[in-house]
Amino acid sequence: MKKTMASNFMNTTRDHKFILKEWLDMNKVFETERFKGGYSVDDLDFILDNALKGAKEMVAPGCADSDQIGLKFENGQVITPQSTKDGYFFIMNNGFGATNADPQDESAMPQTLVWAIYEYLIGANPSIGTLWLAGSGAAGLVEDFGSEELKKTYLAKMYSGQWAATMDLTEPSAGSDVGDLTSKAIPTDKPGVYKIKGTKCFISGGEQDITENIIHLALARIEGAAPGTKGVSLFVVPKYLPDANGEVGEFNDVNCAGIEHKMGLKGSPTCVINFGEENNCLGFLLGEAPGEDGAGRGLMQMFKMMNEERLMSGISGMALAAVAYHNSAQYASERIQGRAAANPKVRAQIIKHEDVKRMLMFQKAHIEAYRAMALATFYQIDIEKWSSDAELVKKSKKYLEINTPIVKAYCSDGALNCISEALQIYGGYGFSEEYPVAELYRDARIYPIWEGTNFIQSMDLVGRKMTMKKGEVFAEWLNEIQNFIEANKAAAGFEKEFEILQKGMNNYREMQKNLGAIMAQPGMVQQYATRVLHATGKLYGAFLLIDQALIAQKKIAELGKEHFDYSFYAGKVASASFFIKNILPEIGAFAEVLKNTDTTILEVPEEVFFV
């Protein structure tokens, strides 16, 4: 089958500029010791416009190759299209890659800005995202936990992207239950150096022909360490050992046994990696070896990177949903079909049909909610890492813990619903690979699965985050929304929205109460956790959107309807109003569901699924 178009990258910078310049107080970040004297709010427009241009002109052209040519696997080597290499090095050489995680790099940008830009770069070609996105997290682990020698040997090349990186957790018999891994680390004569033996699977970018070396961050159990997650340690395992000059040296017995054939992200090599087939693979321990209690630091260390990858997954889903949204809006404005209810005499563009407009509004409101919660979370990362205000740092740390599973799961699950609506707008053409949305739908399907499935995120929220410090942290998080409602409920023009938001909050608390009543019964939390996370996402999204709408409303009053930017601000108000009136009330229905204390899932015999 010859396809003419697999992707048509579209996005704008307007909402990102609003978030960074009008909503979040980026001066608080730019004025920290880390960023003082560097970028300022005045630079944001140019940086964002420039990044979008780069995404469009330098990265997006490779998207069709990634999807249609895909990857070749020959003699243990993965061969990528030339456009993949071009895209990778454009991102690295233009300062969009791991250099932003380098604490010494004066041109590094705050994470809030970096991830606003990543929405463009991921949306332009999601396949190659897996090849460059792991670099900053992996380098961060070496920076935080590596010996001076490891830092000296690896960091500069990892930050620059000259050497790519991966995270290696999953094994054929240990996925979500990572503590069951069987990869071994056998001590050598040299302290901190181990022989690694084991097989990892689903390793994104585990093998490729783009960079001269690949640095695997692999979990393995040192002989004699405790069983389960407790005894796991983390190792730097390069494909090629660096020589005395720090350049690529001997092969380190890291072999790719094969790549997956997937429904999406076809240009991203998802590899099975064998460490030590010839018993000749060296790994370099990060941090301390397990002591007498057999406890390794590996999982704790890996989670530092994993949390960033989880936020990445949420943003990636949103990034692809944004591309689908902009494409479907343009298509709806051009495609003439049928007659609108308001003017049945003439054939109309389908954007004039109410249900098409509903689907566009559904996408727009959700994408703006996802973007708001994702970038607000990266803002907390910047504050937590760089602010000198101890109280603010403490608060950011707590909110970061709560927000991470919500951003990962709510955004990645919801992105699929948004892309599905975009596809529906295209009608039959949406199902056709000649139009751009089909690929986006296929590509985005991975995000609810990887980096800890969305069920794991839900259990993390319900089981860990909601109960942190006996529930105090989550109560504080909820109270911030309640306090916001109290402070703004009389805002002119938004009385109805705040009334519904308060009702949504009441429903949420009712849901919590109903959940509490059934939590003791085994299996109950598990069957409702995903829906609890979605309810939390809806409440949080509604709060953020109306907060933005208050700013937009002021702007409209200031600029008037004739101003060139009126449509943007009117759109922000519409997003909040639509989300609050149409999406938020779904929490009430779920609170009712919980009252039923339904045990069907627990009681139904498994045999019913096989009849």
Add this chain to the structure above:
Amino acid sequence: MNIIVAMKQVPDLQQVRIRNREPVIEGVPYTLGIIDKNALEAGIQLKEATGSNLIVVSAGNEEVEETIKEALAAGADEAYLVLDDKLDGMESSLTASLLAATIKKIEEVGLVIFGEGSGDNYSGQVGSRVAEILDLPQVGYVSKIELDGTTAKITRSLEDCEELLEVQLPMVVTVLGDINEPRIPSVSQILKAGRKPKEILELDDLDIEIPKDKKISTLSNLAPETDRKRVAVKSVSDLITALQAEGFVGR
């Protein structure tokens, strides 16, 4: 040698909305003209090839100081800017006088590069006017520039031929939009752009007065009408006749 690139700040056309066939320009953010960016890229490539110093010159309202960062990030070494809010909407003759006076303040000028026309009104006059004021040779429709010591080899792309010229430096060129593909600056270059030297000039520094009355006034600035003709036909032969009448078939 100094290579000069003249650039004009224009409203970002992608943000301009059309209401009642009139462009809504008020408040629209500024950017640099599209072909001006090609002129800049040509200057950067020549700078890289010859080790010259690259200076951008521009005149306009106070916003120019911010807008010009884009050129400094892309590779210009410094900027000479004439700033005054009275310069909004100035006509080509005044722009040329200001730019020429600014260029006169720069020593060892070897080449002055303009885009063939600006991103807003595209009068296409400023390059030629500056060459006249500075008494320099000027070549238009330029698609290739090579510098060789004291001369330049210039390719002009004309409608049905290419003309190759050798011109003594210093000189003025106006380049075409397809001469190159402007580069995308890295973020570190954007950071450095804010620290590059800028020479801010006022009208008094140039000894130029703004004329009280404009010689050219814009009476209207309407988007072309695009309404369909709504021709109804009753048969295929009527359709063919209508298409022939419009010159779409049977030419």
